[in-house]
Amino acid sequence: MQQDHPMTRWERFKDNDIVWSFLHSPGAIVAAAITSIAILACLFAPLIAPFDPFDPSQISLWDGKLPPAWIEGGQPQYLLGTDNQGRDMLSTILYGGRLSILVGLAAVCLGMVLGVTLGVISGYVGGVTDAVIMRIADVQLTIPGILLAILINGIGRAFLPLELRQEFAIYVVIFAIGLTDWPQFARVARGATMVEANKEYVQAARIIGLPGWRIMLRHILPNTLRPVLVIATIGLALAIIAEATLSFLGQGIPPTTPSLGTLIRVGNEYLFSGLWWITFFPAIALVVLVFAVNLLGDWMRDALNPKLR
Amino acid sequence: MHFKKLLTVSVAALTVANPALAENVLRWTSQGDALTMDPHSQNEGPTIAMNGQIYESLVTRDAELNLQPELAESWEAGADGWTFNLRKGVKFHDGADFTAEDVVFSFERANHEASDYKEQAKNVTSVEVIDDHTVKLMTDGPNPILPNQLTSIYMIDKGWAEANNVVAPQDFKAKEETYAVRNSNGTGPFALVSRAPDEMTVLARNADWWGEGMFPGNIDKIEYRPITNAATRVAALLSGEVDFVLDPPLQDIKRIESSDGLGVKTVAQIRSIFFGMDQGIDQLRTSDAEGNPFKDAKVREAFNLAIDKAAIQRVVMEGLSFPTGMITPPGVLGNTPENDPSYGFDPTKAKALLAEAGYPDGFSIQLDCPNNRYNNDEKICQAAVAMLAKIGVKVNLDAIPKAQHFPKIQKRETDFYMLGWGVPTLDSHYVFSYLLDGEGSWNATGYSNPRVNEITTAIVTEIDIDKRTALIDEAWTHVKADMPYVPIHHQVLAWGIADNVDIPIAADDAFRPRYAVMK
Amino acid sequence: MTDLLKIDGLDVEFPTRRGTVKAARGVSLTVSPGEVLGLVGESGAGKSTIGNAIIDLLEAPGRVSAGSILFEGEELRGRNEAEMRRIRGDRIGMIFQDPQTSLNPLMTVGAQLVETIEKTNDLSATKAEERAIELLEQVGITEAKARLQAYPHQFSGGMRQRVVIALALAGDPDLIIADEPTTALDVSIQAQILDLIKQLCRQRELGVIIVTHDIGVIANIADRVAVMYRGEVVETGDVAQILGAPEHEYTKSLIAAVPRADRKLDRFSSVDYIEGGTKPFQRIDIQTHWLGKSLHDRRSGAAIEVENLGLSFVLQKSVLKRNRKMLQAVDDVTFTVAEGETFGLVGESGSGKSTVARLIAGLYRPDAGNIRVIGQDVVSSPRSAAAREARRALQMIFQDPYSSLNSRMRVLDIVAEPIRFYKLTSSEAETRKIVGDLLDHVGLGAKAALRYPHEFSGGQRQRISIARALASRPRILICDEPTSALDVSVQATILNLLKDLQQELGLTMLFISHDLPVVRQMCDRIAVMRHGRICEVSETETLFSAPEHEYSRHLLDLMPRMDLLGSARA
């Protein structure tokens, strides 16, 4: 790969093994497409959705329980039918998906920032700091995530004042899921850091006399991001599922601003009554979303593992 | 290949239905299991229902809710109490005779500090034994409705209780559970065979029951399995695992009706659903409005007119409700055809009224709502949010489990809330004293009309039935005009029942197996 | 003498997304029974590919695209998997480079031997065990019976390689292919293993192919040599002829680049045949350049003074102190390096030489003793300004060119980091200019600044490392095995560069290596280390001509005999 002139950024980007592998993996492209469409659709839900399901004045109870447009009795303006409150299913799913993705992303970010920070410090500094951080992580791992989330939610509900609870329900869920996630990130970041910290470029940086924080930030952090990114992608899928599960158990996002999980919980009550679309479409949306994210994570794990390429 | 074969065989083995049973076994389910088998420990629906199959009271109600003799054959009112003639020859499941002594003991036990039936039992100040089969229940002054208050005070054997050290009901202070929590000894038509809480409770017919042959029921064995999740409960009925679901969700009624071999029975329930508005406090807690809009009767009327009860009935309740203008249902003394019709639905007028009251752009408020108590409670609240939005009132809904919801009402910490109220005594006093009296323990509206308060006190001791009824009517007329609540509807009960069994439905939602017939 | 193995016109290709790479082109070789063929070449020459192709174990997606492989007169190409399985182990045995990873860690050595024996011979369990013991004894493992029950991790590296050889012999093969069998081993053990292979070859009339990059190994063991370069065999012949009078240009360069242990040369002969791309770049004028500013600080005296240095590591933790296993990595080490001197530290792996380097560089803190850098005590108050200042005058070049550069940073940022951190220039433009100059000076060219490390070869990366070290304007350079991961030909150019820099800048150099010939070429004085202690410190020529310490003599004895190497291109 000896060229006389440096490659342009774009050439280098295309030449990158990971990008190349991506462009040659149909599954990854489809997954990325679905994920980006889903994320975009949800982020721009207010622009795309035919109705605003959170605006109660737009809802008419008399439009409730209408089937999808292509089924007898359905109305064309409600493509996927309406729920028991008369909300347009398509709009509700878009808004609900938005909430699910936002909660998932925020939870993963929280877990990642917390975990990677602690993990890198733990791996680089070592000694007592390392022992303390990893013991805390152990305790955290001892209490299964979903239980902890239920507990934090329960505590949040009881502890927060009435007015705040509604507003903070989402933050409590994010906090609950994010907090259960960090040990994973911490472990991976710590492992990667310990590998990197022993590499000679870090020793070179130390000999130059760079302070520890600068070495961690500029040298180690960028090199630990690959495995962290894989975990984050899979973590995003798990966080979306966790949110849905919490909401399904009635411990998550309240039904006034429903997430996909809340929609499925509400819809589940109509499963036997013939109103299948109230639960079916949100469930499909959830599974497709999570599947796409997982597919992406799966490809990423393989692509970033040079041994399997 | 071998594996495939094996799989087929084992699936076949697993899918073979239970062997045909000679006896009539009724398998049924409802949302929650009884908390305890101690008849005086927990005043809670499923517990009363389960114990009511094993234990009996002096007086009971039939499926039409008429008072019927049970352990007492007849009774008579006096100025300072009621005399009850006890049924003769009644035996407890362990063979002991039922006598006046047991009645005395049972009332003492129900009045014990640890009892959860004190509120009902305290009406009986003491029990006077006249002979082995006659007792006089003494009251503090005249009590016209005492028999109504006795239907869930169950009789327990003194000897058995003493022998097993359960003279007092189980107490939360106790470190150990008592014998009576898992064992029972009643006089009723069924006796406990086995019990695994939240899993399965099996009852068998009591061959020595006094009523043997007097009732149509032919059930030999009852298997009760609680299923919390509504959809799962219906699935169990649809898949033929149970014969009877006490509380199928409304939206599944049609599906059950249309399934082969299944049917649905409905009846108007003695329970009304309504919203309370705090008109007592000076500044609302959760509103952006200055002061308290609810103090203005126009605002209360606007709320009443803004709710489309017909839409709630048809879409949310699947037709299974009766829209109303009262907070107590027909069947309760005090509900009249004049007062029962709803206030109607007129959003235009509602908006106008709000403007008149000084809120042309509405205001915001939080609606507190239970999500696991009444039929579609949370969905009714959601519908109300949308309807109130159309007259400009921005409602924030907080739907939470009943365990967290009810304390808000009891502590009077809510501005706007949903409540449902059943009337076990079938008398308006129960409604007045809790919901309308200024000091009522469940009255979080701050409503206090001196005349209503007066009537509430008066009817306790008024024995002249006509005069008493007139007083009750007067009170309701005041309430109808004052509009402290937004009445929505009276609930309708629906039971999902397999065709091979006939169970008469009752408005108090109690399963009475003595009337259940298997074909 | 009939050929045991005859390879003719063998082509091996690896289809990749950037087109098909030919790893071997028209390779022809022969091996006779009882003969050791050395297959020598530098990394990427395709030598290992040949070995794998013979037993049809090429890494995916590699495949043999042309040619024939005749083994005992039979064609091996196109055999199905079952037939190949009967040939592998039974008729052709393989020995791999790393004995640490060649054995299944979860099975006892005995079990692995027995399963291999049972594969070919229909023996009873006890017979198979007897045979296993016999094999272990043949490869020189004592108490063989007891050791059958041991797991691989309970053997030392050399012993493990003996086990690997025993396993290769278990099927009683006629041909052994040994792929870098001694590269992972220490010099002293290397010699024993080579002797063992040679002895087995003679005794059993085995054909042996030794694949290696090490001319020393070839000189010690091979009867005939095939030299590979970029997938082709450029020269084949008798070992004496190839090493003594090579004909092909490449072979000549290669042989010339091998460091001579027998005499000291001024410079390594340049090997332009290989590093064809090393154009002479513009070199900077040290006297006037930014880089030369440190020249004025020079003084005479000691640059590094080490006194009674000690450091131990915990090997096995335990609650009880007496149960704790400690390794005394550095034990009472004392020496002084004068300003402008090149001081060598030699020893086998585990001798503590790298640990001493890291102690001086401040990467570890010593348990005992003191270190002074340019007269400044850097141990007692390591965070003082004076200590930091002294440390900055000291930079280090590492062994592994791949891990010593941060792959996420551009070369510019790597080299500029110390300049920016210490604000050694007045502007970013100046920084960039200086980085360009430094890259020019180390022979990479200023354009390299905008690339990432993975775009460079190992030798080029070492040049980047050197540029980074220079960017601190150091007065002392610690070189920790700077060329041991590099090919011989590249090694020569890097060593030349280091020599040049040392002379131009008057650097003090601490040179750490296990490779005595290299050390002889580079150093003024040498310290020999063993088990954390210094055995002797001598002037270089004194050490090589008249070693004082017994261990020094032993090490010198183990140096590969290069008598065969002629004086070609000296």
Add this chain to the structure above:
Amino acid sequence: MLFFILKRLSQSILVMAIVSAVSFSLFNFVGDPVNNMVGQDATREQRVEIRQQLGLDDPVLTQYTRFLGNMLQGDFGLSYRIKRPVDELIFERLPATLELVFVSAIIALLVGITMGVYTGIRRKSWASRAILSISLVGVSLPTFIIGIALIYIFAVHLRWLPSSGRSGTVDLGWWKTSLLTVDGWRAIILPAITLSLFQLTLILRLVRAEMLEVMQTDFIKFARARGLSERAINFRHALRNTLVPVITIIGINIGGLIAFSVITETVFQWPGTGLMFIQAVDFVDVPIMAAYLVFVALLFVLINLVVDILYFVVDPRIRLGD
């Protein structure tokens, strides 16, 4: 070895101490227990009285000491709602949960490892690709959706298996099992499959990944070069080495089964500890919540201890030291 186990034990005790502090803090933060204990009609005086009787007015430290002391004796107090000793409630429901987790673990391990090995060995076959794709769907399906779907298909639609609950239990005196009767097995199949599916796919994918990793190692290449049979290479060499890292993960996975049994038990009305927990959360029945937390942590710690010991057994490098 002793040092190792002692170290792990002390860590476990530390973990349990922290968890118990967390679970105690529940009592102080979550809700007002009195409201959950008294009937609708309780008066203010009754409430005050109950607070005093429960010791809710004592200083926090006194309450914690009391809590710890009681906890060590297995006494978590009475459930606010059911008013029975919590430890008894838990032990009553424990067999249901443990049997469910046990059957699920067996399914997940057997199927997961088998398929993982298969897809690891036959990396390119269409069956492997199919299994992998399906497994990815598997990790994407939330447990509750699987449960609902299984109920709908096998119970309501086909009517093959019961939709919910546990039946056919046999009381062995100290343990109530449902694994001895056909009815019991019929009831456990759907929840066990639901619970196992997620972990099964995780194990499958992990085993495959580890298998591929091991297949790249030198000792496998060396085994090939010795001409050993595919069977010997795959099972004697590759699988055993695969299992070492897999064991740790399996420990975590079984913990995951216990955690996710909360969801499965809710969907299937399985009368185990998880269902009790979620009901307790709804009723803010703090003694049960606290006890369950401590109990799950204890199970986790025990499983991890077992895994550590298994490590010793499986890996001679740890067992025999260097």
